[in-house]
Amino acid sequence: MKTIYLNSASEEMPPSVATIGFFDGVHHGHGDLLNHVAEQAEAEGLASVAITFDRHPRQVLDPSYQPLLLTTFDEKLKNLSRTRIKYCVVLPFTREMAAMSARRFMDEVLSRRLHVRHLVVGYDHHFGHDRGEGFDDYVRYGREMGIAVDQWTVFRMRGQSVSSSLIRRCLQAGEAQRAAECLGYYYQMTGRVVKGQQVGRQMGFPTANIEVDKEKLLPASGVYAVKVWTERSTLPYMAMMNIGVRPTFGGGDLSLEVHIFGFHGDLYGQQLEVQFLHRVREERRFSSMEELSQQLQADAQKVKEFFHREYPEWTDGNAI
Numbered sequence: 193m194k195t196i197y198l199n200s201a202s203e204e205m206p207p208s209v210a211t212i213g214f215f216d217g218v219h220h221g222h223g224d225l226l227n228h229v230a231e232q233a234e235a236e237g238l239a240s241v242a243i244t245f246d247r248h249p250r251q252v253l254d255p256s257y258q259p260l261l262l263t264t265f266d267e268k269l270k271n272l273s274r275t276r277i278k279y280c281v282v283l284p285f286t287r288e289m290a291a292m293s294a295r296r297f298m299d300e301v302l303s304r305r306l307h308v309r310h311l312v313v314g315y316d317h318h319f320g321h322d323r324g325e326g327f328d329d330y331v332r333y334g335r336e337m338g339i340a341v342d343q344w345t346v347f348r349m350r351g352q353s354v355s356s357s358l359i360r361r362c363l364q365a366g367e368a369q370r371a372a373e374c375l376g377y378y379y380q381m382t383g384r385v386v387k388g389q390q391v392g393r394q395m396g397f398p399t400a401n402i403e404v405d406k407e408k409l410l411p412a413s414g415v416y417a418v419k420v421w422t423e424r425s426t427l428p429y430m431a432m433m434n435i436g437v438r439p440t441f442g443g444g445d446l447s448l449e450v451h452i453f454g455f456h457g458d459l460y461g462q463q464l465e466v467q468f469l470h471r472v473r474e475e476r477r478f479s480s481m482e483e484l485s486q487q488l489q490a491d492a493q494k495v496k497e498f499f500h501r502e503y504p505e506w507t508d509g510n511a512i
Contacts, residue, residue: 209233209310210241217262218271221347221354230276260409294320366412378467399449413475436475
């Protein structure tokens with residue numbers, strides 16, 4: 193996939209079949225739509241294009257808005273590159289663009305600049321400043337400009353439509369496996385290891401404290417079975433992660449602490465990639481450090497049982 197930033201693009205875009213969206217998560221629903229666009233483009237002898245934005249549109253309209261994203265911008269582009277789409281066009285979302293009518297956007301951006309010949313619209317997608325405009329209007333405008341406009345159907349799993357909003361709700365409820373089913377992959381995040389309070393080390397569970405992008409959605413607080421990649425590993429380690437505010441120690445800022453089973457080494461300053469496989473329990477307050485230590489041992493046992501069940505070849509301290 194070739195990525196083109198419209199504000200700096202000097203090359204001529206080929207005629208294409210395109211779709212447009214924010215594509216947060218690039219989940220199964222997005223994949224179904226993008227696969228259709230790729231197939232349609234091949235059938236028509238055109239290029240396939242996914243058009244997206246450099247930031248969440250609401251951030252431009254409301255500077256105080258703090259998005260909770262399933263994927264950072266770089267993660268989104270990486271996930272899009274794994275599809276059959278040939279081009280990804282990134283639009284700089286500005287107030288001027290937000291003020292465009294759907295007709296003007298289709299004319300100036302889609303038709304004249306991007307040479308879109310066939311537009312496939314997601315089942316619930318709207319563009320243009322007038323939210324009252326919809327699919328029938330896009331079809332009418334398209335006829336005037338030589339753009340065929342189709343609407344793709346909703347993608348369902350277990351009778352429920354798959355959307356970024358559904359996946360956010362799953363993660364905020366701690367349903368990591370349900371979120372993975374909808375995403376098509378385990379939810380993941382990347383963060384840098386920073387200095388922590390080293391409380392875990394005192395209880396025999398040394399942890400790496402991770403700082404992640406502030407716009408990244410964090411799963412519900414609790415203990416998780418996770419896979420971890422370090423900067424120096426090509427295969428993942430098995431680990432246990434806690435997300436929470438340390439209520440046993442009086443609470444505080446939300447922290448992400450990961451204990452890698454059998455790992456010995458210095459991780460400070462490294463970027464770790466973490467995948468969330470399964471939530472073991474919710475966060476709760478314990479009456480003493482001894483009680484918490486006992487619970488951590490029980491948590492570790494449950495996490496290891498999960499790994500041995502799902503990955504029988506795994507042994508403590510080894511990447512798989």
